[in-house]
Amino acid sequence: MLKSFRIGGIHPPENKLSRKAAITPMPLPEVVVIPLSQHIGAPAQAVVAKGDVVKTGQLIAQSGGFVSANIHSSVSGTVTSLDPVADAGGVRRPAITIRVEGDEWVDTIDRTPNLIKECNLTPQEIIAKIAAAGIVGMGGATFPTQVKLSVPPGKKAEYLIINGVECEPYLTADHRVMLERGEELLVGVQILAKALGVKQAFIGIENNKPDAIKHLTELCANTVGVEVVPLKVKYPQGGEKQLIDAVIGRQVPSGGLPIDVGAVVQNVGTSLAVYEAVQKNKPLIERVVTVTGKSLKKPSNLLVRVGTPINALIAYCGGLPDAARKVINGGPMMGRAVANLDASVTKGTSGILMLDEKEALRPVPGNCIKCAKCVSVCPMALEPYLLSNKSKRGMFADLEPLKITDCIECGSCSYTCPAALPLLDYIRQGKAEVMKIIRSRKS
Amino acid sequence: MEKKLVIAPSPHIHGNMTTTRLMRDVLIALLPAFIVSVVVYGVSAVIITAVSVASCVLFESLISRFLLGKRATIGDLSAVVTGVLLAFNLPSSLPVWMVVIGALVAIGVGKMSFGGLGCNPFNPALVGRVFLLISFPVQMTTFPTPAGVNALGGAVDAVSGPTILSFVRGALKGGMTTADIADQISYGDMLLGFKAGSFGEVAALALLLGFAYLLYRKVITWHVPVFVLGTMFVFSGLLWLIDPLHYMNPVFQILTGGALLGAIFMATDYVTSPMTHKGMAIYGIGIGLITILIRVWGSYPEGMSFAILIMNAVVPLINKYVKPKRFGAVTAKKK
Structure with a gap:
């Protein structure tokens, strides 16, 4: 029997419309707006001024505290404004606006497709590189990764668990990363394991992605200490506590953290970003975003630069359908409704979902019948x-x-x-x- | 721009489960028992059911409209379910005006006086039934004997008679042993419904079919029916093992009276049963114990209705003290 978390759970319709759509690089927009708070914790502090010319991958805002993250320019061009800009919820927040001019990258970044497996850095050096690259949890929680990798004194990490569950209906970004970027992903997993000093890593994948399970299992065959764990299709299998319960059978105590049961969980997308940061010197400036919806012309998985407006993604996939009444940043179970379509894709944007009228409006509530x-x-x-x-x-x-x-x-x-x-x-x-x-x- | 977008917190999708759908499924699950009752008792079963349902729906809509000043909620079919369940708990020979009174008490006192759907502590259909049982004891305990079935004990006339439970009770109290009456009890008739009783409770197989449907549709979980019937079986089985001549066997206890109808359709009423599986177990065991206690030592031949109402009263207490085992309270499983 497949492993699973043990309490409760539901099975909403999966609707993975874009599961077969290969990751496509999205063309650069004319302007990007890069928010200074794309992570949990203190906002980053801008280190550029209006009028500065920046390159792709250049640091533009410095981590603002222990729990915070660096932010890099996702494009090359001129900083046109440091004024606050409305986010997806319509609230004005600090951001850096850059007019895009060409695409000139910082020259330390290795942009070749060569796979680099060897990593001779110490755990401290790896964590420092991850922190420098501004990596945060890309499953949506956006917790700064270097903080999660710094095991507090007195605790010991025993297992690294990679979250490839993607239990949210509609979303397929992680699925595509596992299929198309599997080798890089695995190197990323090994680097994370090394940083934590753990000998065993598991990659948990829901059983509705048999191709990804097969592909990664094959790749893992000649890798020591990484094992793919197929999981039952049940929501919220990808919840951090649920995933730990499913994979190693330990329940994080109430009010506790995964490290209390010896586990550290990282998302698939994060692992890929770690590979790129450590092996290729590439900061977190782009990510895979699922753009989907039942009425959308072309449900897609796009490789998008951080700061690209949500509008541009929708337009690229065929435009906002007439039937759409609700746009969601993330999945339909835990994502946030978007009020402002001009807002940017951030490090935590896993999907842009358009729901039609019928799904967008909530049913009228009645009396509780204590059905339990x-x-x-x-x-x-x-x-x-x-x-x-x-x-x-x-x-x-x-x-x-x-x-x-x-x-x-x-x-x-x-x-x-x-x-x-x-x-x-x-x-x-x-x-x-x-x-x-x-x-x-x-x- | 542009059209207006809807903004709301997550989750952004809703499952297809609705109160109306659940109630409709309960009605579908009751259909086999209804068909059997029509075959066994003829048109009177249809009339009683129709009157009961119509009265329940009418009273609910009148009360919510004119006394509570609220929007009528009859669209959710819960009043229909109450109507059918009340009817199923009545003899098919009951005068129609008594059915109307039963419906008024069930809906008016049992449900709407507490605030309507979801607020009532006691099962409304049973409130109506017990009110009728106490008010009209003769009419409520005289059951037409189905055609083609031997009149029990030979002492009663061919058109009406006691239920098997009250017949057995009378016989055992009168000094007979279970061996003396064994040939007058047909388990086949019990399974198929050819016996005297409230017309919805007689057909064991039809009720079990309904149970299977409710489980399949995930309307209810197995806990309450299994704990009620299991407790009845074990408790009456112990008595029977101690003295098989003076206590009826456990299979008999489960197939007679309101055991199946009560365990499957009445005790599982959402509103008046506990919220956790552990709580459901306690509640089910309580109902099973009280039912057998009343049947064996009480002054009524059948105790299911009383047992459920008594345990209904305990449900708030169960919900307060019986909590689910929280995540993180479980120790690690062996790998």
């Missing part, structure tokens, strides 16, 4: 109906012992609810209130 389906699908074994209800009534003090802070916001409860109650909306509010209570108690 939310309880049985919750992968954290919480009681969504109770959390949502108490949160709605403002009974925030009750929510902490009910473990509301364990909620991973996967949306399985809202997806399943026959009464179409917006369970997760209320749980998010309650969670934020409980976090406030916890913070005020600490200070």
